[in-house]
Amino acid sequence: MRITSRRARRLLPLALLALWLGIGGAFGPFAGRLGEVATNDQAAFLPRSAESTEVVAEQRAFRQGETLPVIVVWTAGPDTPLSGRRDAAGRALAATADVPGVTGRPSPALLSADGKALQGVVQVRPDLGKRLPDTLGRIKDAAARVPGTTVRLAGPAATQADLSDAFSGIDGLLLGVALATVLVILLLVYRSVLLPLVVILGAVFALGLACAVVYALARHGVVRVDGQVQGILSILVIGAATDYALLLTARYREELTARDDRFAAAGAALRRSWGPITASAATVALGLLALLISDLTNNRALGPVGAVGIACAVLSALTFLPAALVLLGRAAYWPALRHRPGTRDRRDADGIWQRVARLVDRAPRRVWALALAGLLACAAFAPTLASKGIPLEETFVNDAPSVAAQRTLGRHFPGGAGNPAVVIADAGHLKDVLAAARRTEGVASAAGVTKTGRPGGTALVADGRTRIDVTLRDAADSDAAQRTVARLRTAVHAVPGAHALVGGYTAQRYDTLRTAERDRALIVPVVLGIILVILTVLLRSLLTPLLLVATVALNFAATLGVSALVFPHVFGFGGTDPSVPLYGFVFLVALGVDYNIFLMSRVREESLRHGVREGVLRGLVSTGGVITAAGVVLAATFAALGVIPLAFLAQIAFIVAFGVLLDTLVVRSLLVPALVRDIGAPAWWPGRLSRERRAR
Structure with missing residues (x-):
């Protein structure tokens, strides 16, 4: 019977390893195939119930929603008038009708009021892809056939092409940078040869499995994936899988120093680690799934995709990694682990975490007061973070061609030229709606869309509805343009019986901002509630979970405060995407609780053996190094998002990377241990540890 048990102990790790090798071989290629089911069409990610989304649906009746406009802009030198080149520009536009992918009749060439620019609009099919x-x-x-001019392309089609170019390296470049960064950090942390490679391999297997699941879901229309979601998924899986691996391998190393049986050491490490790891994974996954109650479609897309990634990461950490560790034994830590079982590593005797623990024990109130004061000072700037959207010219970190073209267009034509507000109304009230639109402050012009695309033609009518294009005086991505859209809606809604709706680029930005504000007010308390329940179950206490939730929320506010200073003054961002604060909250709070879970679950374990005071110190010393390493790894992986030249991802990268480091080095290392040490046994109320003082 003992021989059979021994054989089973050896066969199980081999079977798990073979299973994961099969998963890696079968599903690994899917990490590079998500682009096949991804879309960068921003209309697919609008708020579901917004007025601008209704307009997109109604535009399809006019076949307007099935094209992407390209705005061709001609400019010349300051001493070269373009009035004489208008006919040549018109002929050049007409010639584009023969270009594959162009649909419909191009517009005539329009001369700017200052005579220094020409523009025309060409419609292309939206399904061109690559x-x-x-x-x-x-x-x-x-268009370059017009002599003596410089040609630029602006408009949604040009922007989409630049977005596709920005995401073109997301499969290879982002993944390569993230894995290389993690490998370097792991080599420094473990100071061994094999273990970093094993951890990286487990993370890659988890990512391949996650991408395969997401690919299948996206192919069947269950979830939507764009370049942003694709990039965040890669970073999230690699970071989470590495964090869980760090916790498990650190515990396995401890067990190996106490016993010589690698099977028993792996079993003990897994028993004592699976609770904190699964609780951490559940916190992040449920926090991400809370995004499903958002009305913004891109938020709803990230929720289940991120949860799938976390599930695959924890599955790999609790199956593949233990199997590999059992088979490798002490060799996994070579050459770092040299002392024999039953002896202590001399590095633990007077290391940095011993000194931190003595500081917390000697002056806990002073430690938490100083840490709290610093966090509150940073959080005071959080309300100044402008999350009203990123101006079009700042969408890309580098100056993209479409942005430069839009800037040129704005210098010579009304600010909203090329991105008109779109009004859909009953055809019988066309004149009244036009009059109301033209009277609106901030409107440069308004005209019905005709069958020929030229002024004065017959208005397009579909199902009794007609379309009006309204050109705004201000740039389509400006706050002034959004205020004009609000006034325009009030004006056209007041036309009796017209049932007018206002959409278009500016209206979409306006609706997205309003929806993001509502989502934050709804999702933030839901995520905090989820975290509080999980912590209460794990720690068997109520006061400590409340304390932990409050500290991670404060860490998030402090991070936003620092971001409010850094974004405009260091990175030069004029605004923040409306989704950034919510994404930052979900990632920082959920991931920040991870480190507190790792710390406090160990503190509780040690407190049950040695008492509350000693438990805090032992827990801090035991987990200090591994949690700090995990925080550095996660911060570095999210920082890798900065290789994609988009302001949205750069902002997410900074918020999560800085916030994780702040949480790891200040909140988890100083604030939380000092508070629990100062409060003592009552911190564990109403659990059994809270009765320690009365028992004594």
Whole structure:
């Protein structure tokens, strides 16, 4: 019977290892195939119940929603008038009709009021995908036939092409940077040869499995994936899988120093680690799933995709990694682990975490008061963070061609030229709606869309509805334009019987901002409630979970405060995407609680053996190094998002990376241990540890 048991102990790790090797071989390629089911069409990620989303649906009846406009802009030198080149520009626009991918009749060439620029609009099919850059290149070549001019392409099609170019390296470049960064950090942390490679391999297996599941879900229309969600998934899985691996391997190392049986050491490490790891994973996964109650479709997309990634990360950490550790034994830590079982590592005798623990024990009130004061000072700037959207010219970290073209367009034409507000109304009230729109402050012009696309033609009518394009005086991405859209809605809604709706680029930004504000007010308390329940169950206490939730929320506020100072004054961002604060909250609070879970579960374990005071100190010393390493790894992986030249991802990268480091080095290392040490046994009320003082 003992021989059979021994054989089973050896066969189980081998079977698990073989299973994961099969998963890696079968599903690994899916990490590079998510782009096949991803869309960067921003109309697919609008608020579900917003007025601008209704307009997109109604535009399809006019076949307007099935095209992407390209705005061709011609400019010349300051001494070169363009009035004489208008006919040549018109012929060049007409020639674009023969370009593959162009649909409909191009607009006539329009001369700017200052006579220094010409513009025209060409419609292309939205399903071109990877062929879009080639189509735009041919349009630009045709437009370049106007002598003595410089040609630029602006508009949604040009922006989409630049977005696709920005995400083109997301499969290879982002993953390579993240894995290389994690490998370097693990080599420094473990000071061993094999273990970092094993941890990286487990993270890659988890990512392959997650991408395969997400690919299947996206292919069947269950979830939507864009470049942003794709990038965050890769970073989240690698960071989470590495964090869980660090906790488990640190515990396994402890067990190996106490016993010589690697099977028993792996079993003990797994028994004592699976609770904190699964609680941490559940916190992050449920926090992400809370995004499903958002009305913003891109938030709803990230929720289940992120939860799938976390589930795959924890599955790999609790199956593949223990199997590999059992088979490798002490060799996994070579050459760092040299002392024999039953002896202590001399590095633990007077290391940095011993000194931190003595500081917390000697002056806990002073430690938590100073840490709290610093966090509150940073949090005081949080209300100044402007999350009203990123201006179009700052969407890309580098100056993209479409941004430069839009800037040129704005210098010579009304600010909203090329991005009109779209009004859909009953055809019988066309004149009244036009009059109301033209009277609105901030509107430059308004005209019904005709069958020919030229002024004065017959208005397009579909199902009794007609479309009006309203050009705004201010840039379409400005706050002034959003205020004009609000006034325009009030004006056209007041036309009796017109049932008018206002959409378009500016209206979409306005609706997204309003929806993001509502989502934050709804999702933040839900996520905090989820975290509080999980902590209460794990720690069997009520006061300590309340304390932990309050500290991670304060850490988030302090991070936003620092971001409010850094974004405009260091990075030069004029605004923040409306989704950034919510994404930052979900990642920081959920992931920040991870480290507190790792710390406090160990503190509780040690307190049950040695008493509350000694338990705090022992827990801090035991977990200090591994949690700090985990925080550095997670911060570095999220910082890798900065290689994608988009302001949204750069902002997310900074908030999560800085917030994780702040949480790891200040909140978890100083604030929480000092508070629990100062409060003592009552911190564990109403659990059994809270009765320690009365028992004594």
